[in-house]
Amino acid sequence: xxxxxxxxxxxxxxxxxxxxxxxxxxxxxxxxxxxxxxxxxxxxxxxxxxxxxxxxxxxxxxxxxxxxxxxxxxxxxxxxxxxxxxxxxxxxxxxxxxxxxxxxxxxxxxxxxxxxxxxxxxxxxxxxxxxxxxxxxxxxxxxxxxxxxxxxxxxxxxxxxxxxxxxxxxxxxxxxx
Numbered sequence: 001x002x003x004x005x006x007x008x009x010x011x012x013x014x015x016x017x018x019x020x021x022x023x024x025x026x027x028x029x030x031x032x033x034x035x036x037x038x039x040x041x042x043x044x045x046x047x048x049x050x051x052x053x054x055x056x057x058x059x060x061x062x063x064x065x066x067x068x069x070x071x072x073x074x075x076x077x078x079x080x081x082x083x084x085x086x087x088x089x090x091x092x093x094x095x096x097x098x099x100x101x102x103x104x105x106x107x108x109x110x111x112x113x114x115x116x117x118x119x120x121x122x123x124x125x126x127x128x129x130x131x132x133x134x135x136x137x138x139x140x141x142x143x144x145x146x147x148x149x150x151x152x153x154x155x156x157x158x159x160x161x162x163x164x165x166x167x168x169x170x171x172x173x174x175x176x177x
Contacts, residue, residue, distance in 0.1 A: 010035040010072045013119050015104060022075055029060060032115035034104070038083040039167055040069040040123045042093060048143040050131065052091065054161075055139050060112040063139060066161035068093075070120075079121040087125075091141060092132040097123040103170060107162040122167055124176075146177060 010028045012020040012035050028035050042050040050068045054061055069090045073082035080099065087093050099121060106117040133141050144152075150168070153160050171177035 008072065009075060011075060015119070017102075017119055025072065026059065026114075029114040029116065032106070032108075032117050034117045034119060036073045036079070036082075037116075037118035037120040037163075038069075038071055038073060038079050038086065038123065039067050039120050039163060040083050040087050040097065040125065041167065041171075042068040042087070042091075042095070042125050042127050044128050044143060045126065046143075046145075048145050049149060050091070050127070050141060050143055051149070051164075052133065052138045053140040055135070055137050057136070060109040060114040060116070061161055062111075064161050065159055066164045067167060068141075070161075070163065080123070083121075083123045090134055090137045092134070093125075093127050093129070095125040095127045097125045099123055100176060101170065101174070103166065105163055105166055116163070118163070120163060120167075122170075 007024045007026060009022045010025050012023055012033055014020060023033065051065055052068060053065050054063060056063050069087045071082060071086035073079055083097050100123060102119060102121040104119050106115065108115045131141050153165060168177060
């Protein structure tokens with residue numbers, strides 16, 4: 001599990017994903033610096049997505065619904081390794097993950113004053129078992145059909161993370177959703 005008292009460092013990059021250095025996660029978000037991130041979407045055999053409500057103690061975007069798991073690779077850790085590590089740490093799942101695509105997004109959180117500017121690599125996987133989530137990281141989880149999810153996002157976009165909505169739009173364009 002991630003030691004929440006020890007600040008993680010993120011990998012700072014340029015828009016071509018070339019490493020520029022390393023910085024504490026909170027400082028990178030305060031300074032709005034581009035850094036590596038991962039996002040994972042887990043489907044079940046019925047095609048439903050496992051989504052999570054971010055824990056209320058998160059320093060930014062707390063309590064909003066998002067994809068199954070998202071985080072940052074550590075120094076000398078691949079995107080794949082980070083995705084597998086955080087998927088297990090956040091929701092207790094170990095499955096093969098497929099890298100889908102990457103994209104850059106930037107969004108400011110008015111409540112915290114922090115900015116996410118991330119070079120995000122998206123992974124997908126399939127899982128049908130029980131979900132034992134880490135209550136320090138996740139407030140709630142639920143399985144939801146893509147159709148039901150899209151209807152709720154259209155009705156309540158502010159309840160879903162910007163990056164999750166962006167990922168879903170990109171997956172729809174690519175025909176993978």
